Amino acid sequence: MESIVSSSYAVHFNKKAYRALNDHLSASSYSSLFIIVDENTYEECLPDFMNAIEGDLHFEVLEIESGEINKNITTCTHLWETLSSLDADRKSLIINLGGGVVTDLGGFVASTFKRGVDFINVPTTLLAMVDASVGGKTGVDLGPLKNQIGVINQPEMVLVIPSFLKTLEERQLQSGFAEMLKHGLIRNAKYWETLKQLSTFSDIDTKVYDSVVIKNEVVLRDPTEQNIRKILNFGHTLGHAVESYFLKSENHETLLHGEAIAVGMILEGYLSYKITGLPEAELVDIKSTFLSRYKKVSFSNDDIIGILNLLKFDKKNSHGNINFVLLNRIGSPIIDQQIPPNLYVEAFAYYKD
Structure with a gap:
């Protein structure tokens, strides 16, 4: 290579x-x-x-x-x-x-x-x-x-x-694979389709290389995350909040980063469907792909409130706005999107359904 x-x-x-x-x-x-x-x-x-x-x-x-x-x-x-x-x-x-x-x-x-x-x-x-x-x-x-x-x-x-x-254990490999799937969602629909077909990690070397190429292309265009580099945060606004909440919770097992981000990508996929026109078929594809690989996480109403309270600490926020990266199609992201608060609860309901 x-x-x-x-x-x-x-x-x-x-x-x-x-x-x-x-x-x-x-x-x-x-x-x-x-x-x-x-x-x-x-x-x-x-x-x-x-x-x-x-x-x-x-x-x-x-x-x-x-x-x-x-x-x-x-x-x-x-x-x-x-x-x-x-x-x-x-x-x-x-x-x-x-x-x-x-x-x-x-x-x-x-x-x-x-x-x-x-x-x-x-x-x-x-x-x-x-x-x-x-x-x-x-x-x-x-x-x-x-x-x-x-x-x-x-x-x-x-x-x-x-x-x-x-x-590495299988769980650690799956955690990293979530970020690779994200690279397909934000940059290359064909890569997303290719990764979906992988059933084992025996031939992962070339895909690691492909993911590094994708991230490098984005970072070279925006080294300090002023605009396009933000697309790498798809799934991370809610995903990081989920990860942080479970990290501090005494009642939940700590989630690995990729496990939390997988949840975040389903949630933010739903927000994309509602806000930026992600086709419903692609939303269903995103949800089914992640739930086929990652165990479904249980959230109580109190958990959801606690998670949403952490959104104000997201590093992409500015001027009091919580900024999301959403998709209008798989492979086509849009940055700096604000979300009506009522849609957060809808997104969790969609995840749990």
């Missing part, structure tokens, strides 16, 4: 990824090298990764606890203090080896330590490969509120090594 060139870096795949990394390490004069992992990637991915690194280089391994609940400023403070105690300076390099929590948080830590040190992302989950690999978004959650604190800052490179996907 050819490397995908973004604004100031490239996404490298498979053997080319390790070649690019070794060339970069050889050509650079880093004062110290760090790898951020969680307990899963420490065990499942770090050994293979280290075996592919050439030369007699010393890396300090910094381990954090896995899970969205640990994507917070407390974890960042621990890492900043550890980096300082190990004499990291502005000529250090941080490699983030993990899923979206590690790459988002690790990128934020690198971007803010000493006002910024170089970092490389090595996404190890399907979600991180197709979502966090492009765009330079870094950050952490504020309590249960998703990605409220962060900066857009580009890595030196991104390395996508699909063999790491073999370490």
Whole structure:
């Protein structure tokens, strides 16, 4: 697979990824090298990764606890203090080896330590490969509120090594697949149809590549999310609210990102049907596709009220308006749409029906 060139870096795949990394390490004069992992990637991915690194280089391994609940400023403070105690300076390099929590948080830590040190992302989950690999978004959650604190800052490179996907459970793969389905919905109806036909993840490598291409094309046109990049948030306005609500709830099992976004895409598909003219047949297609892959989530009336109360924290909001990305057809999104409040309840009723 050819490397995908973004604004100031490239996404490298498979053997080319390790070649690019070794060339970069050889050509650079880093004062110290760090790898951020969680307990899963420490065990499942770090050994293979280290075996592919050439030369007699010393890396300090910094381990954090896995899970969205640990994507917070407390974890960042621990890492900043550890980096300082190990004499990291502005000529250090941080490699983030993990899923979206590690790459988002690790990128934020690198971007803010000493006002910024170089970092490389090595996404190890399907979600991180197709979502966090492009765009330079870094950050952490504020309590249960998703990605409220962060900066857009580009890595030196991104390395996508699909063999790491073999370490994942089916549920984690399905979570990442939701973002791939989203790429079809917002950009390419043919890609949507192709992904719908996939029954296993045995031949996912080329589709990962296709999704990275789609996201990269969008980000290159709008690096700081002023207009078209917003389309990548389809399903995320309500989906993030669902995810945040379940994250803080003591009465519900925490949802994975893709599971919450799958709910959000059905809900926002319904809003698209009502507001921007998405054909009913395409709405039914969206709902049936996601419900065939993702377990239906139960919502009480109190849950729905709690979820809707979180919408005011969405990052796309401006001037007091809650802004949605909707579809007028599969593959054709429209940004900055406001929704009459009564339609929220209708959307949840449609989901539950």
